[in-house]
Every structure is written in structure tokens, then in C-alpha cells.
Amino acid sequence: MRETQQDQLVMAEEQMQQLRSKATELLLRDEWKEAVQAYSHFISLCQDQVSKTPEDPQHLLKLHKSLCLALSNRAEARSRLRDFAEALRDCDQALKIESTHFKTLLCKGKILLNLSRYSMALECFKTVQLDPQANGSSVSLNGYLQKCKKLELMSRTGAFDLSEWVVNGFRGKPLEPAEYIGAVQIKKSEIRGRGLFATKNIDAGTLVLVTKAVATERGILPDQNLDENAQLVMWKNFTEKVIDSGAKCSRTRDLIGTLSSGEDEDELEVPEINLFKPESEHIGGYPNEKLDVNRILSILDVNSLIEDAISSKVLGKNSDYYGVGLWVLASFINHSCVPNARRLHVGDYLIVHASRDVKAGEEITFAYFDVLSPLDKRNEMCKTWGFRCDCKRCKFEEDLYSRQDIREIEMGLERGVDAGAAVYRLEEGMRRWTVREREKGYLRASFWDACCQAYSPEKLARGWGRRIPPMDSVVDSIVEAVGSDERVLKMMVEKLKKGSGGVVEMERALKLGRGVYGKVVKKQAMKTLLGLGIL
Numbered sequence: 276m277r278e279t280q281q282d283q284l285v286m287a288e289e290q291m292q293q294l295r296s297k298a299t300e301l302l303l304r305d306e307w308k309e310a311v312q313a314y315s316h317f318i319s320l321c322q323d324q325v326s327k328t329p330e331d332p333q334h335l336l337k338l339h340k341s342l343c344l345a346l347s348n349r350a351e352a353r354s355r356l357r358d359f360a361e362a363l364r365d366c367d368q369a370l371k372i373e374s375t376h377f378k379t380l381l382c383k384g385k386i387l388l389n390l391s392r393y394s395m396a397l398e399c400f401k402t403v404q405l406d407p408q409a410n411g412s413s414v415s416l417n418g419y420l421q422k423c424k425k426l427e428l429m430s431r432t433g434a435f436d437l438s439e440w441v442v443n444g445f446r447g448k449p450l451e452p453a454e455y456i457g458a459v460q461i462k463k464s465e466i467r468g469r470g471l472f473a474t475k476n477i478d479a480g481t482l483v484l485v486t487k488a489v490a491t492e493r494g495i496l497p498d499q500n501l502d503e504n505a506q507l508v509m510w511k512n513f514t515e516k517v518i519d520s521g522a523k524c525s526r527t528r529d530l531i532g533t534l535s536s537g538e539d540e541d542e543l544e545v546p547e548i549n550l551f552k553p554e555s556e557h558i559g560g561y562p563n564e565k566l567d568v569n570r571i572l573s574i575l576d577v578n579s580l581i582e583d584a585i586s587s588k589v590l591g592k593n594s595d596y597y598g599v600g601l602w603v604l605a606s607f608i609n610h611s612c613v614p615n616a617r618r619l620h621v622g623d624y625l626i627v628h629a630s631r632d633v634k635a636g637e638e639i640t641f642a643y644f645d646v647l648s649p650l651d652k653r654n655e656m657c658k659t660w661g662f663r664c665d666c667k668r669c670k671f672e673e674d675l676y677s678r679q680d681i682r683e684i685e686m687g688l689e690r691g692v693d694a695g696a697a698v699y700r701l702e703e704g705m706r707r708w709t710v711r712e713r714e715k716g717y718l719r720a721s722f723w724d725a726c727c728q729a730y731s732p733e734k735l736a737r738g739w740g741r742r743i744p745p746m747d748s749v750v751d752s753i754v755e756a757v758g759s760d761e762r763v764l765k766m767m768v769e770k771l772k773k774g775s776g777g778v779v780e781m782e783r784a785l786k787l788g789r790g791v792y793g794k795v796v797k798k799q800a801m802k803t804l805l806g807l808g809i810l
């Protein structure tokens with residue numbers, strides 16, 4: 276018996292009804308992957324029906340409504356799976372059917388917020404607000420609107436305040452930062468390949484950029500040397516996450532494709548800074564067909580950063596903590612042993628600020644490893660990064676380290692010679708070798724451990740104080756060379772706490788603090804952090 280057209284329609288309707296119920300159930304049970312599959316099936320059936328019933332406007336309207344809702348729900352499920360690109364496509368398709376569809380606009384706004392496209396998200400939430408349905412959910416909608424406005428303002432101005440989180444000992448949930456790009460551009464670097472450059476004068480503490488990770492992986496490694504296996508597992512998870520992010524989003528893939536894989540770095544194209552602004556849709560022009568897994572792995576080798584758990588350094592907590600991540604724009608920042616910027620990790624965000632005053636045109640650099648260490652040690656650390664440092668301090672010290680006197684000071688320290696005597700010898704040497712003021716900072720930073728001990732109250736009391744330069748000028752020259760550092764700051768604060776210093780010294784310590792933590796920590800919070808609140 277031949278089925279009539281009507282019978283076929285009824286059967287299709289029944290099948291769609293069943294699929295819709297199943298998909299809704301899966302969505303309610305948070306089974307996102309299965310929900311996407313069920314909705315995909317439903318959507319293709321629905322689209323099929325739309326193409327078959329062009330004459331019945333009532334039925335067509337009903338089908339379009341079902342299609343719109345299914346696309347919206349699939350977008351929700353996809354966004355939960357962090358497949359934002361496909362989720363956005365679903366939203367746009369649904370909005371083509373019904374341009375003010377409440378649920379879709381809300382979903383699209385949340386996805387855009389997640390992608391740091393604040394002004395577009397704001398537009399979505401504003402349109403949602405006009406819908407009469409919005410009254411019922413005004414509390415959460417208002418929350419999104421306020422959050423979006425705040426983030427949009429932050430991303431334009433870089434006005435962050437992390438004071439509360441810092442004062443609470445880096446505990447609790449920090450304020451969510453917005454992505455931000457300050458006065459910088461990417462150019463060819465004299466150090467190697469491309470680098471990030473200041474387009475204006477930037478003073479110490481000012482934000483340079485805030486950027487969200489493509490992916491991160493974190494864990495506690497009780498003993499980093501012994502637990503190589505755990506590190507390998509983390510690295511594997513991390514690379515999988517990066518590959519997955521690239522597979523899900525062509526923009527992410529394109530951006531990863533701009534990064535160096537370590538080969539022919541000086542020949543690489545110099546991308547426009549605007550490409551890295553989250554609101555810019557497509558970048559194109561990069562040979563991404565070459566972005567296979569092997570290339571991604573090489574890119575990760577060159578560009579992944581280990582998270583600096585500031586709380587572990589400052590508060591002595593979480594010292595077992597290990598985190599690795601890829602932050603695309605920050606990957607253009609070269610290393611220098613005379614860095615002028617520092618990084619701070621807040622959640623998945625990397626915040627870079629100037630650690631000393633930077634002049635327009637100067638390259639922004641941060642330290643990939645501890646630069647308050649001597650040349651040999653820095654060379655070793657550089658090796659693990661797979662390059663030979665081409666910064667001006669290394670060049671200067673390489674020439675100087677051929678001198679026997681420097682070697683003797685080093686050997687003396689290894690033998691346990693008094694740190695005050697070593698610093699005295701270094702200062703005498705620098706006078707004889709007519710080392711310029713700026714370069715004195717380089718060498719003092721190289722002999723930081725000795726300087727630090729030499730300026731301890733006990734050593735000073737034993738008479739070294741009169742024979743070596745005043746601590747303030749040594750600190751100034753080190754900070755001028757390598758920017759602020761928490762150990763230098765600590766030395767200054769200890770001096771202040773001993774009562775040797777007034778308002779001027781306090782201002783100096785606060786300026787150093789700004790260089791270490793950035794202006795994201797406001798003055799009062801900085802005083803509390805430095806333990807100077809009572810002064």
C-alpha cells in the first residue's frame with residue numbers, strides 16, 4: 276500500500292516530536308555531546324520538512340519556530356562543550372529566523388562574553404533587555420549587562436583593580452579581567468625575530484596587555500624533578516587542549532599560526548596588532564594548511580609559558596604548584612636579561628605590566644627565567660629554552676667575563692668568601708674598568724646574592740657599609756637595569772621596617788611595588804601588602 280503525503284507528514288512529525296523530547300531531556304541532563312547529536316538530527320529533519328512544505332504558511336511557521344528553538348538549544352549545548360565557533364553559527368542561523376529570539380540572544384551574548392568580544396556581547400544583552408520576556412529573568416540579565424559594561428570599559432582603558440584579591444593573600448576568586456592591549460605594536464626585533472614594542476612612553480606599573488590563554492593545564496607536582504611522569508601527563512593534556520581549541524575555532528588556529536615554531540624566526544611575517552583584538556573576526560593570510568600537529572607541538576615548545584605562581588613566591592604557599600599555558604599575544608614578547616616588563620597570572624589571564632619606565636619605541640621584554648643571576652647560570656637557563664640570549668647585558672658581560680678579576684670574585688664566592696668583600700672587590704673593579712653607570716646595574720644584578728648579603732644589617736654593622744656604595748644607589752641601579760623584583764623590594768621594605776627611612780623611602784618602596792605588582796594593586800593595598808600599613 277502506498278503511503279499518502281499526509282501519512283508521511285504525520286510520520287515525520289511523530290519522529291520529530293520524539294527526537295525533540297529526547298534532545299530536551301539530554302539537554303536537561305547536561306549531556307551536551309548527546310544533546311548536540313539529537314538536535315542535529317532534529318534540525319536536519321526539520322529543514323527537510325521546510326523544503327517539502329512551501330505552500331502551507333501555518334505549517335511553515337510552526338516548523339520555523341521549532342527550527343529556531345532547536346538551533347538555539349544546540350548552540351547552548353555546543354557552548355557548554357566550548358565549541359564557540361559552531362555555537363555562534365547556530366545562534367546566527369536561529370536569529371535569521373527570528374531576529375529577536377530571546378533565548379538565542381542570551382546564549383549569543385554569553386558566548387561573545389566568553390570570547391572577550393565585549394561590545395558585541397553588550398549589544399546582544401541590550402537587545403534582549405527590550406524583550407518583554409526579559410522581565411522574568413531581569414536579575415541574571417542585569418548581571419550580564421553590568422558585567423559586560425565593566426569588562427568593555429576595562430578592555431578600552433585597562434582600568435583594573437586587583438587590590439582586594441592581592442590583599443586577601445591571592446585567595447578567593449579574583450576579579451575577572453578583560454582582555455586589553457595597551458600602547459604596543461609588533462615589529463622586527465633586534466634581539467630575534469619579531470617583538471612587542473611600546474608606541475608611547477609607559478611608566479612603571481602601567482598595563483601593557485591582558486590576554487586570555489588558548490589553553491592551560493595545572494596541577495600539583497610534589498617533587499618536580501622526581502615527578503617527570505606527572506609532568507609528561509600534564510604536557511600531553513595541555514597539547515591536546517591546544518590542538519582541540521585550534522580545531523574548534525579557525526580564528527584561534529589562525530592566531531596560533533602566526534607564532535614562531537623556532538625555524539627561520541628572522542624571516543617570519545610581522546602581524547598587525549589589531550589581529551589580536553578579540554573583536555576582530557578573521558585574520559586570514561597565514562599558511563594554516565601547514566598548521567599540523569607537529570607544527571603546533573613545535574610552536575608550543577617555543578611559546579608555552581610556565582605560570583609564575585606569585586602567591587608561592589610572595590606568601591611561600593603552593594610551592595608545588597605547576598601550571599603551563601599558551602597566551603598568543605604575549606608569545607611575541609622576547610626575553611631579555613634587562614627586562615622592562617613583568618607578568619602576573621590571574622586565572623586564565625596573563626597580565627603584563629611595565630616593571631620600569633619604558634620609552635616610546637623601546638622593545639617590551641620580560642624575563643623567561645631569573646635574571647638576578649650570573650652570566651653562566653643565565654646561559655644554562657637559556658639553553659633549556661633552546662636559544663642563546665642576544666640581549667645587551669649578555670653581550671656586555673660576555674666581553675667582561677673574559678677578565679680574570681671577575682672570575683676570581685666568582686670563585687671567591689664559591690669558596691665562601693665574605694659577601695661584603697666580594698661586593699667591595701666588584702665595585703673597585705668596575706671603577707678600574709670604567710664601567711658606565713647603567714652597566715654597573717647589570718653586574719650588580721649578576722652578583723645579586725652577594726649584594727643582598729652585603730647589605731644585611733650584620734654585614735653593614737661589621738663595617739662594609741662605609742666601604743661599599745649606599746644600598747639605595749645599588750638598588751636603583753639594579754632596578755634601572757632589570758626592573759623591579761620582589762627580592763629587591765623586600766630588601767627595601769626591611770630597611771624601612773627597621774625605621775631607617777621616612778616618607779621619601781616609603782614612596783620609593785611603593786614605586787618598586789608598582790613595578791613588581793603593577794598598578795592593578797592600588798596604593799593602600801600595596802601598603803598593606805608590603806606590611807607598611809602601620810607606618
Ligand SMILES: C[S@@+](CC[C@H](N)C(=O)[O-])C[C@H]1O[C@@H](n2cnc3c(N)ncnc32)[C@H](O)[C@@H]1O
Nearest residue numbers: 467468469535606607608609610662663664665
Ligand atoms: C616566545 S618567542 C618570542 C617571539 C619571537 N621572537 C617571534 O618572532 O615570534 C621565543 C623565541 O624568541 C627568540 N628569543 C626570545 N628572546 C631571545 C633572546 N633574548 N635572545 C635570542 N633569542 C630570543 C628565541 O628564538 C625563542 O625561542
